[in-house]
Amino acid sequence: MTDAPLTLGTAGHIDHGKTALIAALTGRDTDRLPEEKARGISIALGYAPLVLPSGRQLSVVDVPGHERFVRTMVAGATGVDLFLMVVAADDGVMPQTREHAAVLDGLGVAHGVVAVTKSDLMDPSPAIEEAAALMATGCASGAPEVVPVSSRSGEGLDALRNALDRAAARVPGRAAAPDGPRLHVDRVFTIHGAGTVVTGTLWSGSVGRGDRLVLLPAGKQARVRGVQVHDEPAERAEAGQRVALNLVGLDVGEVERGDVVAGPDAGLAPTYVIDAELHFADPGRRPEHGERVQVHHGTRESPGRLAELGGRFWQLRLEAPLVPAGGDRLVIRRIAPPDTLGGGVVLDPKARKHGAARGALVRLERLARGEPPDPEPAPERPAAPASPEPPPLTPSALALEERLRSASFEPPLDSELGPGAAKDLAALRGAGRAVRVARTMHFHPDALAEVQRRVVAAIERDGSLTLAGLRDELGTSRKFAQALLEHLDAARVTRRVGDERVLRRS
Numbered sequence: 001m002t003d004a005p006l007t008l009g010t011a012g013h014i015d016h017g018k019t020a021l022i023a024a025l026t027g028r029d030t031d032r033l034p035e036e037k038a039r040g041i042s043i044a045l046g047y048a049p050l051v052l053p054s055g056r057q058l059s060v061v062d063v064p065g066h067e068r069f070v071r072t073m074v075a076g077a078t079g080v081d082l083f084l085m086v087v088a089a090d091d092g093v094m095p096q097t098r099e100h101a102a103v104l105d106g107l108g109v110a111h112g113v114v115a116v117t118k119s120d121l122m123d124p125s126p127a128i129e130e131a132a133a134l135m136a137t138g139c140a141s142g143a144p145e146v147v148p149v150s151s152r153s154g155e156g157l158d159a160l161r162n163a164l165d166r167a168a169a170r171v172p173g174r175a176a177a178p179d180g181p182r183l184h185v186d187r188v189f190t191i192h193g194a195g196t197v198v199t200g201t202l203w204s205g206s207v208g209r210g211d212r213l214v215l216l217p218a219g220k221q222a223r224v225r226g227v228q229v230h231d232e233p234a235e236r237a238e239a240g241q242r243v244a245l246n247l248v249g250l251d252v253g254e255v256e257r258g259d260v261v262a263g264p265d266a267g268l269a270p271t272y273v274i275d276a277e278l279h280f281a282d283p284g285r286r287p288e289h290g291e292r293v294q295v296h297h298g299t300r301e302s303p304g305r306l307a308e309l310g311g312r313f314w315q316l317r318l319e320a321p322l323v324p325a326g327g328d329r330l331v332i333r334r335i336a337p338p339d340t341l342g343g344g345v346v347l348d349p350k351a352r353k354h355g356a357a358r359g360a361l362v363r364l365e366r367l368a369r370g371e372p373p374d375p376e377p378a379p380e381r382p383a384a385p386a387s388p389e390p391p392p393l394t395p396s397a398l399a400l401e402e403r404l405r406s407a408s409f410e411p412p413l414d415s416e417l418g419p420g421a422a423k424d425l426a427a428l429r430g431a432g433r434a435v436r437v438a439r440t441m442h443f444h445p446d447a448l449a450e451v452q453r454r455v456v457a458a459i460e461r462d463g464s465l466t467l468a469g470l471r472d473e474l475g476t477s478r479k480f481a482q483a484l485l486e487h488l489d490a491a492r493v494t495r496r497v498g499d500e501r502v503l504r505r506s
Contacts, residue, residue, distance in 0.1 A: 295318060
């Protein structure tokens with residue numbers, strides 16, 4: 001589909017002329033903030049439509065180049081289909097040129113064009129050679145086209161438009177994908193008489209007036225009152241376009257950058273544990289097991305710890321929820337000093353905590369090849385007595401259930417769950433979707449079923465089980481192992497004999 005909507009993202013070092021080049025190509029100044037005008041640098045993401053010689057229109061996301069705003073650059077780059085890397089003839093490749101190239105590589109943005117600006121002031125040949133060498137490794141078809149241009153005189157702009165047309169023709173686009181609508185919010189504001197408006201790049205599907213959507217991770221429902229594509233009203237927007245949605249049912253204070261607007265049947269949910277396939281540009285700066293990093297997905301980010309599973313497979317244990325789908329791209333950045341380490345692909349967006357067991361690695365290898373994982377039998381649960389149908393769980397309770405499920409054998413203490421958790425925990429207990437194991441500790445029933453299975457198997461194999469043995473079996477701390485053993489004693493699964501547990505037989 002050669003005319004599928006596409007989003008073009010700029011990249012490059014500060015003062016290399018990205019915004020001036022986009023203004024020369026589109027006639028639109030993407031610096032809209034007074035502070036940007038005063039300082040002469042881009043601070044926020046900017047947007048413009050670009051019509052190519054073939055008549056195809058691209059949605060342009062212009063990103064800031066200053067090292068302080070790399071987080072903003074990553075948020076803008078996550079939805080792009082092809083890049084426009086900008087390198088100044090008088091500077092050549094600079095530190096942020098390299099980091100932006102690493103971000104694009106981590107996101108798998110493999111098609112694009114390099115523009116060497118200020119070519120009327122300096123011989124562009126050295127910069128052309130440097131830029132081509134830098135970008136060749138991350139591009140699907142080798143070194144991208146490099147075009148010398150001058151935003152001031154207009155020299156080379158037609159050649160650049162033609163090069164972008166050729167690059168766009170090689171990108172399949174997202175519109176043909178069968179997935180439902182999904183938009184990662186990068187701006188939210190209110191318009192008098194219209195209400196809440198969110199903007200972002202439509203990652204998949206299409207959206208039109210009257211459609212019902214859900215806001216994640218909050219789980220709130222909304223209806224689309226109006227759609228715009230580059231400030232022009234539209235009946236429907238397609239994947240790959242920059243979109244503004246006027247939403248009914250949401251106050252502006254209920255939405256923030258990083259939220260996801262999706263179809264109600266998208267199957268997305270907030271998660272704290274992700275299994276991923278990661279690649280790091282510099283093997284000498286490969287992170288260590290347990291290292292705390294910043295994980296970027298869509299327009300949201302979260303600190304988290306990396307758990308090495310073996311080879312290219314890692315588990316990300318997050319401190320704040322992300323809302324990914326399998327196959328989404330991630331960027332991994334070091335927190336201090338801030339630096340882009342690499343990126344990769346989400347394999348299991350709803351993983352449980354686990355280690356580098358052989359079965360887990362086989363499963364991840366199958367997911368990486370695009371094959372379904374081997375089906376796993378669901379843990380057995382004891383039948384519950386008949387009771388009145390409980391009221392529907394609130395979005396915050398569902399999010400809390402997911403957090404407990406993802407935490408597996410090491411759930412957060414009740415005091416760490418934040419305000420309002422007591423009410424949500426009570427609702428989850430009433431629905432059989434959380435179990436109080438200690439005075440200040442709740443587990444998901446799936447985790448408890450797995451613990452019971454392992455304890456019974458270990459005792460049947462060895463005759464008894466110690467606290468230290470369960471700690472090692474689960475790979476958890478003494479605090480959690482002791483609480484679990486006491487719970488199994490109370491549930492009459494085990495009984496204590498000295499310092500050991502044996503099975504309680506009727």
